[in-house]
Amino acid sequence: MSTNALTRYGPPAAWGAHTDAVLLTGATGFLGMELLAGYLERTDRHVYALVRGVNDRQAHARLQNTLARLFDAGHPYEERVSAVRGDITRPGLGLGNRRRAALAERVSEIVHSVASVSSRTSCTPRAINVEGTSRVLELAAQCHTRGEGLRRLTHISTAYVAGQHRGCFSEDDLDAGQRFRNAYEQSKFEGEQLVASWRAQLPITVVRPSIVVGERHSGWTASFNVLYWPLRMFSRGAYLAVPARATAPVDVVPVDYVTDAILALSRAPEAVGATFTAARLFRSPRGVCAGRRMGPPRAAAPGCGGAAGTGAACPPPPPRTW
Numbered sequence: 001m002s003t004n005a006l007t008r009y010g011p012p013a014a015w016g017a018h019t020d021a022v023l024l025t026g027a028t029g030f031l032g033m034e035l036l037a038g039y040l041e042r043t044d045r046h047v048y049a050l051v052r053g054v055n056d057r058q059a060h061a062r063l064q065n066t067l068a069r070l071f072d073a074g075h076p077y078e079e080r081v082s083a084v085r086g087d088i089t090r091p092g093l094g095l096g097n098r099r100r101a102a103l104a105e106r107v108s109e110i111v112h113s114v115a116s117v118s119s120r121t122s123c124t125p126r127a128i129n130v131e132g133t134s135r136v137l138e139l140a141a142q143c144h145t146r147g148e149g150l151r152r153l154t155h156i157s158t159a160y161v162a163g164q165h166r167g168c169f170s171e172d173d174l175d176a177g178q179r180f181r182n183a184y185e186q187s188k189f190e191g192e193q194l195v196a197s198w199r200a201q202l203p204i205t206v207v208r209p210s211i212v213v214g215e216r217h218s219g220w221t222a223s224f225n226v227l228y229w230p231l232r233m234f235s236r237g238a239y240l241a242v243p244a245r246a247t248a249p250v251d252v253v254p255v256d257y258v259t260d261a262i263l264a265l266s267r268a269p270e271a272v273g274a275t276f277t278a279a280r281l282f283r284s285p286r287g288v289c290a291g292r293r294m295g296p297p298r299a300a301a302p303g304c305g306g307a308a309g310t311g312a313a314c315p316p317p318p319p320r321t322w
C-alpha cells in the first residue's frame with residue numbers, strides 16, 4: 001500500500017482539505033458503483049464514500065476493490081476518493097463527532113444510494129431505508145450549516161413507492177393510500193415521506209428508478225439480481241412460455257441512464273424540491289402516461305402502465321427537461 005493510499009482513510013486529519021466534495025452512500029452497490037465512476041470521470045470533485053467495514057483499513061480495501069472493478073490498473077482516481085467507515089443503521093451513521101464535523105466542512109453534495117433491497121424480512125429494510133435515511137438527513141443538515149453549505153441531497157428512491165396503486169402515479173404523488181407488496185416497497189415509501197418532510201430545510205432531489213439493469217450499450221452489470229435470474233432460466237429453456245399482460249410490461253432502465261440523470265439533475269437548480277422517475281416511457285393502448293421527462297429515453301411513471309401499473313390512460317404532463 002502506498003503512503004498516498006494511507007492518507008485517504010483513517011482519522012479526519014488524513015482526509016485532506018477538500019471542499020465542495022461529494023458524499024456518496026452505497027458506493028459498493030450496483031447503482032452506487034456507477035455513480036462513483038460518474039463523479040470521478042465527469043467532475044473533478046473529491047468523493048467521500050461511506051463504506052461498511054470492521055475498521056478503516058477494511059473499509060478502504062472494500063472501496064479499492066470497487067475501484068478495481070470499475071477501472072483498469074493505473075487509473076487516475078486513487079487520490080480523488082476516500083473511504084469513510086460508517087454504517088447507516090448505527091447512531092450518527094457510526095461516525096464520531098470529529099468525523100461528522102470534518103465531513104460537514106468538506107461536503108457540499110450528498111447522494112444517498114444505500115438501501116436494503118431485500119423484501120424477505122420486515123425489520124431490516126426499515127432499519128436501513130427509513131431509520132438510516134433519517135441519519136443521512138441529519139448529517140445533511142449538519143453539512144448545510146457548515147463549510148459552503150449543502151447544494152444538493154439526492155435521495156435514490158424507487159418507482160415502487162407506488163405500491164399497488166391502480167392508475168396514474170406521478171412524481172407529485174406519494175401517499176395515495178396505496179398498499180405495498182413487501183417490506184421493501186413500504187420502507188422506501190416511508191423513507192421518501194421522511195425525505196419530503198425535510199424539503200423546506202434542505203435542497204433535495206428525489207429520483208425514482210424502476211428496475212435497474214446493465215448498461216445500455218454493453219449490457220455490463222455488477223449485479224445479476226431481480227430480473228436476471230428469471231431471464232437466465234428462460235434462456236436455458238426452463239420455461240416454454242412466460243405469462244404476461246401486454247398492457248403491463250416490466251419497466252427496466254439501464255444503470256448508466258439512471259446515473260446520467262442523477263448527475264445532470266444534481267447540476268440543475270430547477271431540480272431542487274422535485275421528484276423524477278427514471279423509467280422508460282410506456283405507451284399503453286389507451287394512451288400515453290409520462291412522468292417528468294429526463295431526456296431520451298423519456299421517463300414515465302410505472303404506475304401508468306409500467307411494472308407497478310395497470311395501463312390506465314392519463315393526460316401527458318408538459319415536457320420537462322433538465
Ligand SMILES: NC(=O)c1ccc[n+]([C@@H]2O[C@H](COP(=O)([O-])OP(=O)(O)OC[C@H]3O[C@@H](n4cnc5c(N)ncnc54)[C@H](OP(=O)(O)O)[C@@H]3O)[C@@H](O)[C@H]2O)c1
Nearest residue numbers: 026028029030031052087088089114115158209210211212
Ligand atoms: N437495483 C434496482 O433495480 C433498483 C431499482 C429502483 C431503485 N433502486 C434504489 O437504488 C439504490 C441503490 O440500489 P442498488 O441496487 O445499488 O443496491 P445494492 O446493490 O444492494 O447496494 C446497496 C448498497 O448499500 C450499502 N449498504 C447496505 N446497508 C448498509 C448500511 N447499514 N450502512 C452502509 N451501507 C449499507 C451496501 O454496502 P455493502 O457493500 O456493505 O453491503 C451497498 O453499497 C437503492 O436506494 C434502491 O432502493 C434500485
